[in-house]
Amino acid sequence: MLRGGARRKERVHAGADDRVGEDPLDAAQERRVRAVLALGGVPQTDLPDGVQQVRLRLLERAANGHEAPRDVSAWAAVVASNLAMDWHRAKRRQERLGERLASLREPAHPSGEETSLLSLAVARGLDELPGAQRQVVVLRFFADLPVRAIAEELGIPEGTVKSRLHTAVRALRERLHEDEVV
Numbered sequence: 001m002l003r004g005g006a007r008r009k010e011r012v013h014a015g016a017d018d019r020v021g022e023d024p025l026d027a028a029q030e031r032r033v034r035a036v037l038a039l040g041g042v043p044q045t046d047l048p049d050g051v052q053q054v055r056l057r058l059l060e061r062a063a064n065g066h067e068a069p070r071d072v073s074a075w076a077a078v079v080a081s082n083l084a085m086d087w088h089r090a091k092r093r094q095e096r097l098g099e100r101l102a103s104l105r106e107p108a109h110p111s112g113e114e115t116s117l118l119s120l121a122v123a124r125g126l127d128e129l130p131g132a133q134r135q136v137v138v139l140r141f142f143a144d145l146p147v148r149a150i151a152e153e154l155g156i157p158e159g160t161v162k163s164r165l166h167t168a169v170r171a172l173r174e175r176l177h178e179d180e181v182v
Helices: 004-018 027-039 044-063 072-091 097-104 113-128 131-142 147-154 158-178
Strands: none
Touching (some): 027 044, 027 072, 027 131, 044 072, 072 131, 072 147, 113 131, 113 158, 131 147, 131 158, 147 158
């Protein structure tokens, strides 16, 4: 007779065998992860590794017997955001604005001069924000997560998320006025 932990491991391994070859991220979730990584400053060349790290963490979570996240897409966006922050710490901001803009630019849709200037100013402003503020801005406005989901995923109060967003948006607005973009 198996004890509770052994039964759980048996179910996890049996379930894992049933899902062999199944990708834990669908195409839309992968695009979202790529966008969060790119907006977080990870260079285009490192995006595939970042997506794989998110997949690996989701698979490790399942292999360790944890339940799947309620919202895999939101969970993956938060993990991607954390990976982007880790990348910044590890690289000590070696990659600069030029690479960030190159990774965000879509070659099929060239943008106008005004849009380019605004994108440049926003990217510079994001680059100057502290990591915690940049993280909530990216999750809220680029990953389109609600404040409640951000708070739950980061393990911080909703008020803290709102405060960080307010401070970050004010700083970005000031930056855009300084650069005379808006």
